[in-house]
Amino acid sequence: MKKLVVLTGSGISAESGLKTFRDSGGLWENYDVMEVASLEGWEKNMNLVLQFYNERRAQLKDAQPNAAHIGLKELEKYFDVQIITQNVDNLHEKAGSNNILHLHGILTQARSTKDPNLIYDIGYDEIKPGDKCEKGYQLRPNIVWFGEPVPAIEEAALISSHADIFVVIGTSLVVYPAASLINYVPDKIPVFIIDPNEVSIPVYRPVKFINEKAGKGVSLLKEMLIKDYL
Numbered sequence: 001m002k003k004l005v006v007l008t009g010s011g012i013s014a015e016s017g018l019k020t021f022r023d024s025g026g027l028w029e030n031y032d033v034m035e036v037a038s039l040e041g042w043e044k045n046m047n048l049v050l051q052f053y054n055e056r057r058a059q060l061k062d063a064q065p066n067a068a069h070i071g072l073k074e075l076e077k078y079f080d081v082q083i084i085t086q087n088v089d090n091l092h093e094k095a096g097s098n099n100i101l102h103l104h105g106i107l108t109q110a111r112s113t114k115d116p117n118l119i120y121d122i123g124y125d126e127i128k129p130g131d132k133c134e135k136g137y138q139l140r141p142n143i144v145w146f147g148e149p150v151p152a153i154e155e156a157a158l159i160s161s162h163a164d165i166f167v168v169i170g171t172s173l174v175v176y177p178a179a180s181l182i183n184y185v186p187d188k189i190p191v192f193i194i195d196p197n198e199v200s201i202p203v204y205r206p207v208k209f210i211n212e213k214a215g216k217g218v219s220l221l222k223e224m225l226i227k228d229y230l
Contacts (some may be wrong), residue, residue, distance in 0.1 A: 002229055004079035005163035006072060007181055009086045011170020011195060012214040015066040018059070018089055029055070038146045046138070047129060053141040054126040057107050060089050061124040067215035068169065069095035071222055078230055079165070084156045086171055086178050088143055101159065103152050103178055109142035116151075153177045160184040165229060167221065169194045170214050173201065190229075192221055 010018075019029055028036065029052075035041040036052040073096045075081050082099045083092050088107050092100045112118035112133035119142055120133070131139045144150055160166065161184045168191070173179040182201070185191060193199050194210045194217030201207055208224075210217045 001078075001080040002164035003162055004075060004081045004165045004167065004225070005084065005160055005185075006081065006167045006169060007084045007086075007160075007171060007178070008092070008169045009171025009175075009178075012066075012068045012085075013063075013087050013089055013091055014170070015068065015213060015215050016063050016089075016091055018063055018087075018091075028052075034146065037143070039148065042140065042145070049141075050127050050129065053107065053143070056088075057124050057126070060107055063089065063091065065091045065095035068218040069097070071215075071218035073097050075222060075225070078226060082159050082163075084159060084178075084181065086175065101152055101156055103144070103150055103156060105141070105143040107141065107143070110139040111142040113138045113140050150177055156181055157184045161186065163189055165190050165192070165225065167192045167194065168199070169217065171195075171199075172197070173199055192224075194218065194221060 031052055036049050042049050069091050072081060072083065076098065081097065083097055084101045084103060085092060086103050088105055090106060090108055108121060108123055110120045110122050110127050112135060114137035115133065115135060118133045118135065127139050127141065133139055160181045163185050166182070166185045166189055173182065182191070187205065191205060191207045192210060193207055194212060194214060196211055196213050210220050212220065
């Protein structure tokens, strides 16, 4: 089975009704992103940050995977599919995909503010002031905020380096370090980009553009891959 590596961004979740801060100039659901997605914001107003992610978690509870998420799951019948996602939602999991690496964390987990290795599955429950890890420190969302290291990036780079086919869906390739992953893809490997908007490629290489939203784009991708690579 060929290894199909898929990098997904906010565009794949948009058709499920989930917004990101990139939708409107630095606002995320009408919040200033730096107030709710940075260590400085946390230290300034922990209650606001917890409220924001509690709201996102409650929103996610009812969100359903769309045709793009489901289409990627269906591709597992034909390819060894590995998803690397910049998204903090769990829509790939809801669709049933088996191999998912979350670069920026996930809403359904909390972690210790002191020991980043203490991670807890909380589902859609709230994190409240006074909720503590086993070492007695306040819990925070298990989300990689601006300015924080991305622990999963080395694993993501390794996965990308072993791709037989590489696909980018719904991400502008301007957010680093995720945007750098395409540099790890072997030169002769076919690359597909699904996005209705223009996407700048940081390295020169032949790319097949599918200028559609994620749902229709994945459907077209599936047809191409089955026709040309099986």
